[in-house]
Amino acid sequence: MAGPIDYYFDFASPYGYFASHRIDEIAARYGRTVNWHPFLIGVAFKLTGQKPLVEQTSMRAEYFPHDWLRIGRRFGVPFTMPQGFPHAAVAPSRAFYWLLDRDPELAKRFAKRIYHAYFGEGREFTAPDMVADEAAALGVARDEVLAALNDQTVKDRLKAEVETAIDRKVFGSPTFYVDGEMFWGHDRLEEVEDWLKRGGW
């Protein structure tokens, strides 16, 4: 049962960002690897009737930025609210899967760069140029990235990944699957670790 952990996240999710700083290390402590799966949470929200955290009633919306600042501080992770948050993470997600098929480790490094640009520095990522720049910083040819973002095969690949997430009942970001058991939320990493320690129910 010591298979890889599946880590589902939206690039526009603050809690997914915080988890990206911790999940690989937790998994490694128990001899596990992690498969990263960016997806588009908006598709799940349409099915569950949820709304983005900052678009909810003001009673809820005012709360979350406090939570993000506190969590960033506690875990020593830089946090800058991107102006116009949240953005649709289509471009970086497509680029991720295109990279994944070439070099899984490179794809993960790219994901970390994107998350850092977005939530560490507050730079938004909808423009293909920005996504290409981040990939180029890792040695990937800019024009190949730009071509991939418009490639129907790549588009379909992301679509299929989002559908798989929905089929697995992923309704929030981040979500983790460990041995078929689902965990939702950055705040459930302690539960993930407890599960890994016990080895099951």
Added chain:
Amino acid sequence: MAGPIDYYFDFASPYGYFASHRIDEIAARYGRTVNWHPFLIGVAFKLTGQKPLVEQTSMRAEYFPHDWLRIGRRFGVPFTMPQGFPHAAVAPSRAFYWLLDRDPELAKRFAKRIYHAYFGEGREFTAPDMVADEAAALGVARDEVLAALNDQTVKDRLKAEVETAIDRKVFGSPTFYVDGEMFWGHDRLEEVEDWLKRGGW
């Protein structure tokens, strides 16, 4: 700024139940006391458009019982899903505030008994008899409890407490206020502790 912590909870909230086992101890470690405030989360849900966790789309509803069992196991807190969950916590909440005005410590012990009966043993608490029995086990006269549950002053008292919670933007259970800063969720007790440790931003 070392004032008491305000702990808002619904007696029908599993996460409120888990927090009831931990909040006083965390506060005491930093020289703080805790004021317990049962409220009715349904009133907040009407304002925020949220639904009870088990009445949401099946995609979400299936998840939560897993989470509760795992958390109970991790913290060594017995958890039994009450049949017909969730129940409206009007009767025990009224009894709590009636007791609070007589003896705050007794009210807290009563709250713990109610939570244990509901989530520890799975017994529902809408019947006045059950609420009176739990109070009687602490030495309170049954007939006085039963009378209090129908007392307009007591009814108004609970109503006012719920309104105060809403005014303070409490949209979920449990919610904690520490030095004017709001924390939502049993999973934010670590954040509460971090705040107490740092003494502010």
